[in-house]
Every structure is written in C-alpha cells, then in structure tokens.
Amino acid sequence: TTGIAGLSLAVSGITSAAFSPDNGTIALAGRDGRLQLRNAESGADKGVRNLGTALSAVRFAPDGRSVAVAAEGGEILLLDLAKEREIWRRKIHDSPIAGLAFSPDGRYLLSASTSGNIEVTSVLSGSSVQRLPVGGLPIRDAIYSPDGRYISVMQGEGRSNLVRVLEVGNGRERLSVAAAVASFSVNGKYLLVASGGHTPTLFDIASGDELRRFARYPVQILAGAYAESGQFVATVDSEGQGQMLDTKDGRSVAQAGGPRVPARYAAFSSDVARFVVIDGEGRATLHRFEGKP
Secondary structure, three states: OEOOOOEEEEOOOEEEEEEOOOOOEEEEEEOOOEEEEEEOOOOOEEEEEEOOOOEEEEEEOOOOOEEEEEEOOOEEEEEEOOOOEEEEEEEOOOOOEEEEEEOOOOOEEEEEEOOOEEEEEEOOOOOEEEEEEOOOOOEEEEEEOOOOOEEEEEEEEOOEEEEEEEEOOOOOEEEEEOEEEEEEOOOOOEEEEEEOOOEEEEEEOOOOOEEEEOOOOOOOEEEEEEOOOOOEEEEEEOOOOEEEEEOOOOOEEEEEOOOOOOEEEEEEOOOOOEEEEEEOOOOEEEEEOOOOO
C-alpha cells in the first residue's frame, strides 16, 4: 500500500517532533525557541509557545497533559498544556540534550546529553533522581521500554553506531549491538534495531538472541517503531521514505513518503500509521501510511 505524499508542517528550523499519546497532536520544537502544536491529521495550528531559547528535543507525558522540552544549552522545561503554564525549568546538563523520554508511569523524565550522561528526573519536583554515565560514543537518543524495565541508549558518530539496553535502577547492560535506531515492542520483550545502520533486526532482550533479520536497505535507516499490535514494524530511511514490514515474514505491507530528501530526524505515532520527517533545513513534513493493515 502506498501512502499520501506528505503535508508540510513547517518550512525551517525544526529540530525535533513528537506525537501526543492519543495521536491527535504533533509537537514541533524549533531553534527559534518556539514550540508549535499541530493537528496530527490536518496539520492545522493548535497553538505556539515562545520559550525564549533554542530547543533540541520534545516529548509528551504519557497522560498527554504536559510536554517536556529540552534546550540546546542543557535546560529542560516542563509545560502544562491545558493551563498554558510552565511547571518547572531546570538546568540538567552542561551539554546539548539529544533525547527525552518519560517513564511509562509518568513519574520520571529521562534526558540524554550528547556528552554521554543520562539523567533521571522527578516529574513532580524537577529534582534529579539518578545519573548514569554511559561513556563511549556521543548519545543520539534514549528511550524507556513500555514496561519500564529497560532504557535503550543510541550512540553514534559518523558511521560508528551502538545500541545498548540497560536495566532501570542499577544500569546493568543487558544487550549491546552495533546498530543505529532502537524501538521496543509493546510488551518490552523485543528490540528493533538497524544492524549496521541498514538492516532491520529483531532481538530478544532477555536472551540477547537475534530473532529475525529483514532485507537490507540500500540507504541508512533513520528511525524505526513497533506497531501496538506487534504484528508490524515501521521504518523511515535517511531519504525520508517510510516502509511497514510484517514481523513474521518480513514482507513490505505499506510504503509512504514524498520526494527524497536528506532526512535528519523522524518520529512515529504510537500506531505507526503516521510519521513526521525533518530534513537538514529543519523542514517538517507529515506522512501517512494509507490503508495501513
């Protein structure tokens, strides 16, 4: 199935994007300090907040009532969307923040700095709960598993990429693979990565075993995500093209994407029916898998 060509959401300066938990809203963070909210179906404007500092990452809380935004200078802001107020603002890192993630219960906010530190912060107070020095390659992103047991850290520089799975709490490493991109299955048991940057691959986290290796992509994979059903995985490559694969046999069941662009960032809705691509100029485009299985 082929998807719609794409809907422009912003013409420049966007650094990060995130879908709300109900998939109804897209948040766009910009270098100009603006946080834009858009309708995830039509792209219509739902409000703009000028936060006064260049932004590098954005994530919705699990209940959708608040959103966390990271500034390039290492600061994090937590915003109440309904009341349009700032809940707290803290200087967490001394280097740019590459990724944000809420714990599944919404109690903690994980932030990953490019210099190699992961900080776990209390959402209620904004105070630090835990710091995990990761070391090695610069961090590109970090995410929680849906069951809250693991953190996946994506590190990379140039063509060198590494995905590590750490236990929440003690930081013990459970899996390490030379790969880019990481996404947990809904039950938290499996991990989707891009082995060598080009090959979608599924791993069992408990055993570390490779379960399935899909066909190699001709260009590098930029982002990946598991569908809520677990039946499909979706990917976006470095040219902004999306593909949905059946996890059982690896066949492609849907594609989406507009003109090929040098994509820098991509984010999926939780049902993987839609995704946003941000290119090298910070232009953001919304795509949809039409007739998704």
